[in-house]
Structures are given as structure tokens and as C-alpha cells.
Amino acid sequence: MRLRVLAAALAGVLCMAAAADPSERLADPGQEARARAIFADVRCLVCQNESIDDSEADLARDLRHIVRDQVKAGKSDAEIKRFLTDRYGEFVLLTPRFSLANLALWGGPFLVVIFGAGLLIARLRNRPGDEELSPDDAERVRRLAETDSA
Amino acid sequence: MISEIGAFCLMLALAFAGAQVGLSAAGRVRRSTVLAAAGEGAAVASFLGVALAFACLVHAFVTSDFSVANVAANSHTEKPLLYKVAGAWGSHEGSMLLWCLALTGYGAAAATLGRGLPQGLKALMVATQGVLGLVFLAYTVFASNPLVRIPLNAVPVEGRSLNPLLQDPALAIHPPFLYSGYVGMSVVFSLAVAALIEGRVDAAWARWVRPWALAAWSLLTVGIMLGSFWAYYELGWGGWWFWDPVENASFMPWLIATALLHSAIVTEKRGALAGWTLFLALGAFTFSMLGAFLVRSGVLTSVHAFAVDPKRGVLLLLILGFTAGAGFGLFAWRAPRLSKGGVFAPISRESALVLNNILLAAATTAVFLGTLFPLIREAMTGEAISVGPGFFNIAFTPMMAVLAVVLPAGPLLAWKRGDLQGVGQRLMLAAAVAVGAGLLTLALVSPRKALGALGVAVGAWLIAGAVTELAERTRAFRVPAADSLRRLVGLPRGAWGMTLAHLGLGVFVLGACFEIGWRGEAAETLPIGGTLDVAGYHLVLDRVAPVDGPNFDADQAIIKATKDGAPVCTGRPERRVYPAGGQTTSEVAICYRGFSHLYMVLGERRENPAGKAGPPVWLVRAYWNPWATLIFLGPIIMALGGVISLSDRRLRLGVAARSRPATEPEPAKGKKPREQPA
Numbered sequence: 001m002r003l004r005v006l007a008a009a010l011a012g013v014l015c016m017a018a019a020a021d022p023s024e025r026l027a028d029p030g031q032e033a034r035a036r037a038i039f040a041d042v043r044c045l046v047c048q049n050e051s052i053d054d055s056e057a058d059l060a061r062d063l064r065h066i067v068r069d070q071v072k073a074g075k076s077d078a079e080i081k082r083f084l085t086d087r088y089g090e091f092v093l094l095t096p097r098f099s100l101a102n103l104a105l106w107g108g109p110f111l112v113v114i115f116g117a118g119l120l121i122a123r124l125r126n127r128p129g130d131e132e133l134s135p136d137d138a139e140r141v142r143r144l145a146e147t148d149s150a
Numbered sequence: 151m152i153s154e155i156g157a158f159c160l161m162l163a164l165a166f167a168g169a170q171v172g173l174s175a176a177g178r179v180r181r182s183t184v185l186a187a188a189g190e191g192a193a194v195a196s197f198l199g200v201a202l203a204f205a206c207l208v209h210a211f212v213t214s215d216f217s218v219a220n221v222a223a224n225s226h227t228e229k230p231l232l233y234k235v236a237g238a239w240g241s242h243e244g245s246m247l248l249w250c251l252a253l254t255g256y257g258a259a260a261a262t263l264g265r266g267l268p269q270g271l272k273a274l275m276v277a278t279q280g281v282l283g284l285v286f287l288a289y290t291v292f293a294s295n296p297l298v299r300i301p302l303n304a305v306p307v308e309g310r311s312l313n314p315l316l317q318d319p320a321l322a323i324h325p326p327f328l329y330s331g332y333v334g335m336s337v338v339f340s341l342a343v344a345a346l347i348e349g350r351v352d353a354a355w356a357r358w359v360r361p362w363a364l365a366a367w368s369l370l371t372v373g374i375m376l377g378s379f380w381a382y383y384e385l386g387w388g389g390w391w392f393w394d395p396v397e398n399a400s401f402m403p404w405l406i407a408t409a410l411l412h413s414a415i416v417t418e419k420r421g422a423l424a425g426w427t428l429f430l431a432l433g434a435f436t437f438s439m440l441g442a443f444l445v446r447s448g449v450l451t452s453v454h455a456f457a458v459d460p461k462r463g464v465l466l467l468l469i470l471g472f473t474a475g476a477g478f479g480l481f482a483w484r485a486p487r488l489s490k491g492g493v494f495a496p497i498s499r500e501s502a503l504v505l506n507n508i509l510l511a512a513a514t515t516a517v518f519l520g521t522l523f524p525l526i527r528e529a530m531t532g533e534a535i536s537v538g539p540g541f542f543n544i545a546f547t548p549m550m551a552v553l554a555v556v557l558p559a560g561p562l563l564a565w566k567r568g569d570l571q572g573v574g575q576r577l578m579l580a581a582a583v584a585v586g587a588g589l590l591t592l593a594l595v596s597p598r599k600a601l602g603a604l605g606v607a608v609g610a611w612l613i614a615g616a617v618t619e620l621a622e623r624t625r626a627f628r629v630p631a632a633d634s635l636r637r638l639v640g641l642p643r644g645a646w647g648m649t650l651a652h653l654g655l656g657v658f659v660l661g662a663c664f665e666i667g668w669r670g671e672a673a674e675t676l677p678i679g680g681t682l683d684v685a686g687y688h689l690v691l692d693r694v695a696p697v698d699g700p701n702f703d704a705d706q707a708i709i710k711a712t713k714d715g716a717p718v719c720t721g722r723p724e725r726r727v728y729p730a731g732g733q734t735t736s737e738v739a740i741c742y743r744g745f746s747h748l749y750m751v752l753g754e755r756r757e758n759p760a761g762k763a764g765p766p767v768w769l770v771r772a773y774w775n776p777w778a779t780l781i782f783l784g785p786i787i788m789a790l791g792g793v794i795s796l797s798d799r800r801l802r803l804g805v806a807a808r809s810r811p812a813t814e815p816e817p818a819k820g821k822k823p824r825e826q827p828a
Contacts, residue, residue, distance in 0.1 A: 137492065
């Protein structure tokens with residue numbers, strides 16, 4: 001088990017930025033750049049957390065070939081990605097869809113911001129009038145002024 | 151014999167950890183100084199036991215004692231000495247022992263150094279630290295013992311060697327930094343648990359937490375940077391951050407610790423946010439343990455997961471659940487009774503620090519979900535999804551961008567009630583520098599990239615903001631220069647630390663945005679004498695010659711780089727074969743051009759495309775990584791800021807416990823909080 005994982009990791013490492021291989025490239029640099037941009041967002045399905053831009057697994061090579069052919073045939077990015085997801089499922093995309101199933105994923109971080117901001121606002125609103133200092137606070141001010149004048 | 155002594159010491163350490171829990175807890179319950187002191191002694195003894203066991207393991211590695219299973223699986227007689235030593239923590243078992251070493255080391259340090267802490271709090275902290283030691287030592291002894299022998303008739307003549315990718319100086323010292331960073335959070339965790347049980351969290355408590363959090367944060371910063379630098383030059387992809395789960399695992403505790411450092415300031419100075427600071431103190435170590443679990447269990451298979459064992463994963467998950475569950479359970483029970491602390495206005499330094507915490511918490515959530523959501527969704531619906539850089543660019547980067555934009559204002563705002571207009575005026579110059587840097591980038595750097603220029607502007611804004619803050623503190627240009635200089639020298643170290651840390655962030659942002667925006671890439675199959683152009687540099691493959699290494703054979707390419715006809719440098723990238731494990735790795739060559747890197751990789755040898763008769767060709771790739779040095783320099787500056795802040799005499803342990811003399815500062819007398827144990 002361990003050796004297999006190791007071998008897989010090494011295989012991944014050996015074959016770096018495989019998409020840059022000159023023997024695969026498209027003649028038109030504009031189309032090639034578009035294909036590379038798509039590669040970066042397509043997962044090499046048999047690899048560990050690698051895009052087909054990086055991987056030299058046979059499957060990644062095949063996928064690159066398919067994507068390059070479709071770019072050459074003038075298909076749009078969305079069409080190419082739809083073709084890939086129809087075939088391999090959402091797993092193939094490295095950027096998950098904005099869908100209901102992924103709501104927690106996409107919404108989570110922004111929910112934290114909203115929740116945190118809400119708490120802060122609630123706290124700021126409920127603050128008592130801070131015009132007069134309690135004896136306690138006055139003492140604290142005095143101490144702070146002494147120790148933290150810098 | 152020596153490894154038996156080691157195994158025995160490890161058992162002893164486990165027993166001492168048990169004694170540490172019992173004695174310290176009893177010391178607290180009976181209010182007995184003697185019992186508490188005995189608990190502290192047990193903490194030191196436990197550390198010594200683990201240290202001896204660790205020394206025995208290193209000895210076994212250095213002497214290539216293949217009768218020890220762990221050595222046979224991870225070492226080789228021909229390995230250079232550094233990697234024999236590093237092999238001791240290169241495997242799952244060894245790395246868990248390193249974890250225990252750091253954990254008991256911090257426990258011993260906290261027991262010895264925390265002399266100024268109130269008796270009860272300290273006894274509870276030592277007891278909690280003992281519980282952590284007990285759990286992790288029990289795991290190491292019973293489920294993952296690195297000192298186990300192989301039956302005598304099965305002892306191999308030669309070891310299986312350490313993965314060649316890990317045979318690298320940066321990675322050899324990466325785990326000690328990372329682990330002492332991870333585990334440093336355990337003291338913060340123990341202090342939080344102790345404070346919750348005692349039911350008292352005040353400015354003094356926040357002050358005690360700070361040095362430990364700072365030390366752990368600084369070490370973690372260096373550890374993450376080393377890992378990233380290793381990935382940069384060892385994996386040969388030209389990238390430095392891949393949002394790989396293993397990277398995320400180390401990044402989450404860092405983000406939480408960063409938030410903690412900021413919220414602890416509010417608790418220390420204003421007595422506010424006590425509950426939230428406690429929450430973060432518990433969270434930092436929880437995320438450290440989560441990181442260890444993710445990496446060591448192999449639950450998320452990734453390019454870094456070299457040690458994979460599902461059975462141990464379950465045990466680690468149980469430890470994580472028990473420890474975090476107990477900590478947060480205690481929090482839910484006791485935290486509501488904590489006092490709310492001082493009030494503050496919407497525009498105040500408190501608000502700025504709360505905003506910092508909200509954004510850091512949201513960023514941590516993004517990294518957390520990006521790492522674990524695929525698992526959760528697959529477990530719930532059976533549908534697999536992938537989360538890659540595209541997600542983090544949308545969910546993480548904006549949080550950090552907003553944070554960077556508001557950051558320079560924070561330190562200039564007054565506590566309680568700030569003056570936004572005044573702060574705006576004082577930041578005018580910094581804003582002008584930022585806008586100027588952005589416009590200059592747009593005008594001078596081709597191809598023209600608006601987003602890249604914006605990133606450069608943000609980096610310049612952070613750097614100029616940090617400098618502004620320093621100028622404000624010294625009243626530069628408003629009082630005579632000599633007066634300013636005097637103020638500069640007299641600044642507390644903590645202030646220097648903050649300025650440096652913020653400056654380091656700016657340096658990092660500058661480097662990262664510039665590198666991402668304007669990196670160049672080229673690849674060709676070249677015969678000897680073939681050429682390749684990247685970012686204005688002209689590379690010639692001069693020759694490829696075999697080279698013998700200590701434990702590998704390599705093909706080394708000599709690549710001569712010129713710019714505008716003038717020679718620039720010669721790169722010697724290698725392709726290495728390690729006969730011990732039959733693996734091949736590539737060794738990149740980096741030409742340093744100022745802060746920028748010309749990065750060269752030698753790929754596989756191929757037949758001449760023109761036909762078999764022709765000379766062979768080599769796949770050669772080259773990257774231009776402008777300002778890449780800043781990416782690694784930034785974190786070093788940040789960590790340096792942490793260390794300088796740590797040396798601030800106001801942070802020395804125990805100082806706050808006495809009634810602080812208002813005028814006479816404490817003489818420095820061997821009471822510095824140690825950065826790392828042993």
C-alpha cells in the first residue's frame with residue numbers, strides 16, 4: 001500500500017508540467033494558451049490532487065488531447081467543460097460548481113463574515129454610554145497610560 | 151540494546167506523563183505546592199524520557215541498525231549523514247515521536263518557566279499538558295512505536311532508504327520547525343483549559359498566552375515557508391503553493407494562531423474578547439492536531455502523503471475528537487460566565503482587530519471547507535467533487551485582500567475610540583506610494599496586467615503602511631531627527647515585532663502577486679547545442695554529462711544562459727536515479743537574478759524526432775519567476791518580527807503576576823521565554 005502511494009507520488013513528481021511538452025502543443029499560440037487555461041482547472045482523475053496541466057499520466061494526456069481538439073474545433077470553454085463533466089462527473093473540475101449541493105462550500109466563508117459582522121454590530125449597538133468612566137476603568141486607564149505610553 | 155533502552159525510556163515517559171496529570175491535578179485540588187511541584191518535576195522527567203528515546207532512535211539511524219524496523223524501512227547505509235538523522239522523523243512513527251518530543255518539551259518548558267503564574271492556574275496547565283502528553287505518548291508506544299525490532303532472522307542487510315524527494319536540506323529541517331510550531335499551540339490550549347476551569351480570564355492571562363503563541367506562530371511560519379520553498383525547487387513545477395491538503399493542514403493552524411495573536415492583544419490591553427480569545431486558543435491546537443491527522447492518516451491522499459495507514463488514522467481521529475471535544479465542551483460550559491470587558495466605538499483599534507479576526511476566521515473557514523468539504527459531500531451523497539486553486543482564488547483571496555487593504559489603518563487607530571479622518575490623513579503618503587507603485591507597474595511592466603498591478607499596489611501599501619506606523623511612533627519629520635532617532639531606539643520590541651510582521655506580509659504580497667502575474671514558461675526538446683528562450687533570456691543546452699552522487703547517479707545538463715548576448719549564468723539541472731529505491735527525481739537549477747529566478751529543469755531523454763539515427767534530445771523546461779525571492783523572504787521577516795516581539799521584556803513570563811512597578815523595568819535575569827525546547 002505504502003509503496004504504491006509512493007510510486008504514484010513519484011510518478012506525479014517526475015512528470016511535471018507535462019502540458020508544456022512541445023510534442024503535444026497546438027500550432028496557434030492563442031488556442032494553446034486557452035487550452036492551457038482549461039487544463040489548469042481539470043483534474044487528472046487518476047492522480048492525487050493534480051491538474052491535467054501538471055500530470056503525465058496516460059489519462060491526463062488523453063484528456064489534454066481531447067481538450068486541445070475541442071479548442072481547435074472552436075468550442076467554448078463552457079462547452080468543453082460540460083463535455084468533460086458529462087463524461088466524468090463533477091469530480092473532473094477543480095473549481096466546484098456554484099450549485100445547491102456546494103452551498104456550504106461556497107457560502108461558508110462568506111457566512112462567517114456576515115455572522116461575525118453581525119456579532120460586532122450587535123456588540124457595538126449594545127454598548128452602554130461610555131461618556132463617564134467607572135472607577136475601575138479610570139484605574140485601568142491610569143495603569144495603561146503608565147505602562148504603554150510608548 | 152540501545153533501541154531497547156529507548157523503548158524503555160518511552161514507556162517511562164508515558165508513566166511520568168500519567169504522574170504529571172495525577173500530581174498536578176491533586177496539587178490544584180488540595181492546593182498543595184508540594185504536589186504541584188512534583189507534577190512539574192514529572193513533566194520534566196517525561197520530557198527527558200522522550201528525549202532519550204529520540205536520541206536512541208537517531209543513534210539507530212546514524213549507525214544504520216537495520217534490526218530496528220523503522221530504520222530498515224527508511225534508511226540506507228549510503229545515505230549522507232544529514233539524511234540519516236532526518237530519516238528519524240521522515241516516517242510516520244518517527245514523526246509522531248518528534249511530535250511527542252516537542253509536546254513534552256513544551257510541557258517541561260511551561261512547568262519550569264511559568265514561575266509567575268498563579269499556583270492553581272499553573273497546576274491545571276501542567277495537568278492539561280500532561281493529558282495531551284499521555285494521549286500522544288500512549289499512541290506512540292502502543293500503535294506507532296518507532297523503536298520496535300525486527301525478528302533476528304529477518305534483519306535485512308540493507309535498508310529501503312528514505313524517499314529521495316525527502317532527501318533535501320530544507321525538508322530535513324522542515325518537520326522540526328513545523329512540529330514545534332504545531333505543538334507550541336498545545337501550551338496555549340492548556341492555558342485556555344486551565345483558565346476555563348479556574349473561571350478567570352483577564353489581561354494577565356492574555357499576557358501569559360502571548361509568548362507561547364508568538365513562539366509557536368514564528369516557528370510555524372518558518373516551517374510552512376520551508377515546506378513551500380522545498381516544493382518550489384524540488385518538485386520542479388515552478389510553483390510554490392498548490393493548495394494541496396497537506397499544505398492547507400499546516401496553513402489552518404497558522405491562520406488561527408495569527409487571529410489569536412491579534413485578539414489576545416485586545417484581551418490584554420482592554421480586557422475584551424476574552425471568550426473569543428479562549429476559543430481561538432483552543433482552536434489553534436485543534437487545527438494543529440487536525441493537520442497531523444490529515445497528513446498522517448492519509449485520509450486525504452495527496453502528493454505529500456508519504457505515510458499512510460488507515461488504522462492509525464482512526465486512532466488519531468479519536469485523539470482529536472477527545473481532546474478538541476473536551477476543550478470545546480468545557481468552553482461551552484464555562485465561557486458564558488466570562489466578563490465582557492471594555493466597551494469600544496465602531497471606529498477604534500478594537501474594532502479593527504475584530505475585523506482582522508472576522509476575516510481570518512472566514513479565510514480559515516475557506517481553507518477548512520476547501521480541504522474537507524469534498525470528504526463531507528462524498529460521505530453524505532456519494533458524489534465526489536474536487537476543490538482546487540479556482541475555489542481558493544474566489545473564497546480565500548478576497549478575504550485576505552480586504553484584510554491587507556484595511557491592515558495599515560489598524561495600528562494607527564486609538565483604543566476605544568479612533569479618529570478615522572486623522573488616520574486617513576496620516577496614511578496619505580502610504581496611499582500615494584501604493585497608487586504610484588501600481589501605476590508604475592502598469593506603465594513599465596509588459597504585458598500589461600491590471601490585476602497584477604493591483605497586487606503590487608497592495609504589497610506597496612502594506613510596506614508603506616508599516617513604515618508610516620513606525621514614523622508615527624517616532625514622530626519622524628515632526629520633531630528633530632535626533633529626537634526621532636531616540637524614540638526609534640526606545641521603541642518596545644513588541645512594536646518592532648508588529649511592524650516587521652506587517653512589513654513581511656507586504657513583502658510576501660508584493661512577491662507573490664508579481665510572480666503570479668508575470669511568470670514565464672518555456673519548454674522544448676533540445677539536442678546538444680539546442681536553444682530555448684524565456685522572458686528575454688537565451689538558453690543553450692551545452693552538454694549533458696553523467697555525475698556520481700553519494701547515493702544516486704545523475705545526468706547533469708550544462709545550460710548556458712545569456713541576455714542580449716551577454717553571458718548571465720550557467721545552470722546545472724540534474725536528473726537523478728536512486729538505485730536504492732529505483733526512483734528518479736529531478737534537481738532544478740536556479741539562477742538568482744536580483745529577487746528574480748531563472749529556473750531550469752532537465753526532463754527525460756528522448757529519441758530524435760527526426761529519426762532513430764539522429765542524436766538524442768532532452769526535454770528542457772525553463773521558468774522565469776520574477777521577484778520569487780520575496781515570496782520566501784516575506785515569511786522570514788514575519789517570523790523575525792515574532793522573535794523580536796518575543797524578546798520584549800514586557801512579555802517575559804511571570805512579570806505580569808507581580809504588581810508591576812510603573813517606573814522601574816524588570817532587570818533581565820535569565821527569564822526569557824524559550825522559543826523552543828531543547
